[in-house]
Amino acid sequence: MVLTNHIRYFLAAFIALLSSSAHAGIMDFVSGIQKSVQKTLSINEIEPYIIPIEQGRLVEEKNFKQLDIGLSREQVKYLLGKPTSSPFNNDHWNYYYYNNSNSKKIKNLYLVFKNEKVFEIVIDQKTFKKFGQTEKSSTRNG
Structure with a gap:
């Protein structure tokens, strides 16, 4: 046993x-x-062969052109969709985009809100529009 x-x-x-x-x-x-x-x-x-897959939230040109200083959060959500935002800073909204078939460079559209309105628009860490700023950047990077 x-x-x-x-x-x-x-x-x-x-x-x-x-x-x-x-x-x-x-x-x-x-x-x-x-x-x-x-x-x-x-x-x-x-x-x-790598299939090109769009990653992130694609910001369409026609919607981007409507994006402006002073828009409310609801208006921005309607134009661009829900952001990839940080739970720690609700006044900053991020939209990321890249195409895996190119250089995989991530493009970043960053919105700053003050008093519930768009205060600043930043593309790839460069100010595109800002409240009180008279000149606009002539090219769109994102």
């Missing part, structure tokens, strides 16, 4: 070791295939 329990424990331990060894062997095999495929592709100068 005691001998069968020992055999049972030995078999359980052996199977556990065998399965972890098999798992490691399979992972090494798959890793080897992956490296071989990558090497073959690079030797033949073949690059995989």
Whole structure:
């Protein structure tokens, strides 16, 4: 009886070791295939096609042109949609956008609110419009 329990424990331990060894062997095999495929592709100068996927909230040109100093939060939400905003600073709203097929440069549209109205519009860390500012930036970066 005691001998069968020992055999049972030995078999359980052996199977556990065998399965972890098999798992490691399979992972090494798959890793080897992956490296071989990558090497073959690079030797033949073949690059995989990356499907361009728009990430973030796309700010349309017609809506961006309507964005102005003095708009309420509701008006901004109607034009641009819900922001990616920080729960710690409700007076700053962020809209991010990038295209994965280009340089993956993230563009940032940043709105500052004062007294529940748009006070400043910043694109890629450059002031585009600000309350009291007479000149506007001539190009749109976001």
